[in-house]
Amino acid sequence: MSTRIYVPIDSSALSLGAGRVAKAIADEAARRGIAIELVRNGSRGAFFLEPMVEVQTPAGRMAYGPVQVKDVASLFDAGFISGGGQHGLSLGPADEIPYLKNQERLTSARIGITDPLSLDDYTAHGGYEGLKNALAMSGADVVKEVTDSGLRGRGGAAFPTGIKWNTVLGASADQKYVVCNADEGDSGTFSDRMIMEGDPYVLIEGMTIAGIAVGATQGYIYLRSEYPHAFATLKEAIRRARAAGWLGQDVRGSGKAFELEVRLGAGAYICGEETSLLESLEGKRGIVRFKPPLPALQGLFGKPTVINNVISLASVPIILARGGAWYRDYGMGRSRGTLPFQLTGNIKRGGLVEKAFGLTLNELIYDFGGGTLSGRPVRAVQVGGPLGAYVPASQFDVPLDYEEYAKRQAMIGHGGIVVFDDTVDMSRMARYAMEFCAIESCGKCTPCRIGSTRGVEVIDRIIADEQRGKNIALLQSLCDTMLNGSLCALGGMAPYPVLSALNHFPEDFGISKTEAA
Amino acid sequence: MSLHHTGAGIDGQKLKSLVDSHAALPGALLPMLHAIQDEFGHVPEQAVPVIARSLNLSRAEVHGVITFYHHFRTHAPGRHVVQVCRAEACQSVGAAALEAHAKKCLGIDFHETTADGAVTLEAVYCLGNCALGPSVRVGDDVIGRVSPERFDDIIAELRAEVAA
Numbered sequence: 001m002s003t004r005i006y007v008p009i010d011s012s013a014l015s016l017g018a019g020r021v022a023k024a025i026a027d028e029a030a031r032r033g034i035a036i037e038l039v040r041n042g043s044r045g046a047f048f049l050e051p052m053v054e055v056q057t058p059a060g061r062m063a064y065g066p067v068q069v070k071d072v073a074s075l076f077d078a079g080f081i082s083g084g085g086q087h088g089l090s091l092g093p094a095d096e097i098p099y100l101k102n103q104e105r106l107t108s109a110r111i112g113i114t115d116p117l118s119l120d121d122y123t124a125h126g127g128y129e130g131l132k133n134a135l136a137m138s139g140a141d142v143v144k145e146v147t148d149s150g151l152r153g154r155g156g157a158a159f160p161t162g163i164k165w166n167t168v169l170g171a172s173a174d175q176k177y178v179v180c181n182a183d184e185g186d187s188g189t190f191s192d193r194m195i196m197e198g199d200p201y202v203l204i205e206g207m208t209i210a211g212i213a214v215g216a217t218q219g220y221i222y223l224r225s226e227y228p229h230a231f232a233t234l235k236e237a238i239r240r241a242r243a244a245g246w247l248g249q250d251v252r253g254s255g256k257a258f259e260l261e262v263r264l265g266a267g268a269y270i271c272g273e274e275t276s277l278l279e280s281l282e283g284k285r286g287i288v289r290f291k292p293p294l295p296a297l298q299g300l301f302g303k304p305t306v307i308n309n310v311i312s313l314a315s316v317p318i319i320l321a322r323g324g325a326w327y328r329d330y331g332m333g334r335s336r337g338t339l340p341f342q343l344t345g346n347i348k349r350g351g352l353v354e355k356a357f358g359l360t361l362n363e364l365i366y367d368f369g370g371g372t373l374s375g376r377p378v379r380a381v382q383v384g385g386p387l388g389a390y391v392p393a394s395q396f397d398v399p400l401d402y403e404e405y406a407k408r409q410a411m412i413g414h415g416g417i418v419v420f421d422d423t424v425d426m427s428r429m430a431r432y433a434m435e436f437c438a439i440e441s442c443g444k445c446t447p448c449r450i451g452s453t454r455g456v457e458v459i460d461r462i463i464a465d466e467q468r469g470k471n472i473a474l475l476q477s478l479c480d481t482m483l484n485g486s487l488c489a490l491g492g493m494a495p496y497p498v499l500s501a502l503n504h505f506p507e508d509f510g511i512s513k514t515e516a517a
Numbered sequence: 518m519s520l521h522h523t524g525a526g527i528d529g530q531k532l533k534s535l536v537d538s539h540a541a542l543p544g545a546l547l548p549m550l551h552a553i554q555d556e557f558g559h560v561p562e563q564a565v566p567v568i569a570r571s572l573n574l575s576r577a578e579v580h581g582v583i584t585f586y587h588h589f590r591t592h593a594p595g596r597h598v599v600q601v602c603r604a605e606a607c608q609s610v611g612a613a614a615l616e617a618h619a620k621k622c623l624g625i626d627f628h629e630t631t632a633d634g635a636v637t638l639e640a641v642y643c644l645g646n647c648a649l650g651p652s653v654r655v656g657d658d659v660i661g662r663v664s665p666e667r668f669d670d671i672i673a674e675l676r677a678e679v680a681a
Contacts, residue, residue: 011644011645011646011659012645012646012648012649012659012661014658014659015646015649015652015658015660015661015662016649016661016662047648047649048648050649184645185642185643187604187605187606187607187642187643187647188604188605188606188643188647189643189645189647190645190646190647190648192645193645225551225588226641226643226644226645226654227645228657229657263544263547263548264547264548264551265547265586265588266547266550266551266586266587266588266589267586267587267588267641268585268586268587269642280547281544281547282543282544283544283545283546283547283572283582284546284578284582285581285582285585285586286585286586301544342647342648344606344647344648344650345605345606345609345610345647345648345650346609346610347648350647350648350649351648373610374610382605386604386605416606416647418605418606418609419609420609421609424609429605429608432605436604436642439642440642
């Protein structure tokens, strides 16, 4: 019998050479006349160990990493094919790696474990249990289950998913849509990508459940063009799901139809905003729409539309499989369930850390992350993407909870955690936030379109010490205008990183704490 | 430079067939533009009226869409497109220095192509490889932990490919 060896095909693993390692292992096995079955799994998300190779043994899966091509021959010499632990890269049983063992993996439970495109693997690991349950329920009951779970939008806005679905369920129309927002543009995030590359069927299942619940027969995944591997994986997964009857005009003999198609974006951050995304899907410039009307009532092509982030939709199957009450048991306050946090930037042990809400940045950065990659002290952490606040060390013990963060003019957003060491110049980061907003603004509203460019100029003057006091007051006023006057979250939240940098790190702007206040 | 002349070597029939094969899709314009750029490396000027007629849009509307999105280009790129991530996570591990190095060693700014036509340099805002920055994308491949030295190696490999 051949030995099963896993080498990830996740983009991050590939970025460190996993593709070459997989080939080297196949070549070396052939040279030695050893029969192996090479499985290209997703990544378990401990990126500091990638490329992480696993070998199936009677005692479980044994891990080795980070493996480079030059290590492959010595791994064979050390008997890794039978799970030998004598090699310097041996990590022991994969499931026992503390970074992985200490997580609470609900949404990302299968990533790295299964063959992403194998439907048999998916169903053997609990896949499609949720859809089977949903098919036996009324649409209203499915929506109620999601509402009861307490699931809130994981894309950033944290709007209760069940309430959104209920609005679409209650709307009457000849056609409804389910749209997945896979335009994961926030720096410091990759959980959507990991789902799509590592467990695509969980997203397909979640969208199918959404469609069946609200009476939508057509779904679209709007995927950013920066993710070519996810595009290929999704297309193939959709093809296989359709061939197996999990998608189509009669989903598994239920008499209910759900079709799904993946569409590519074209490099516009604003298209992560739901109404811009809908415009883009319709073939137009990604210009933000006024709300109301809500997309739930007049969304894609003017029809009632469920639009949710990848992680929101990928969390639905386990909610339907185990029940809303079970999911709700995780978390704190009004933040129920788990969030796949992404530990990134200047961090020693970066990767995906799925935990229930309520843990702290201290736990993430130090217990999981091991501090900075550079070995220098952590100075600031940007939470929630380019529109999220810079959090100072004094707030690292605040529980990661939507409301606790909102109280501090910060946000959890899509769960991106970007760590900076003490060499960071926060005035530069503030300038970048405005610059990014200027580059990515759709141009519809003035505070965002003009304000961001003026913001760059004002910060440049502050950095150059031109009338610093006056310009700081001007920057604060400009931020106030953008916060309150912008049409969507891009202009409306770009001031958060700017103001948090200014308030928490005034010395980088050449002023004291009292002057910033 | 002939490389940058829009329209050189564009097969009109191929263009028409790409437009026709996508025209019936709901929201057809983006998939159509992707197909055209995948085929020709850019969206040539002469595609605009063909698309406009096919989708019953004005040429201005088609032009507006092409220029709205960073991904679509109206001129032929170099033989390799190299994207350097400028976003925060990569900045925290030296993306600004990498960007400066890339521009200096290639002798070009973002959105420009080297004189030998080998490399077009682009900025990108997140490749989703944020735990392993600084990141660079070449074609469909993302490369992590790119130091200035590693960048030089990547470019040398690309130039060797072009020469070969």
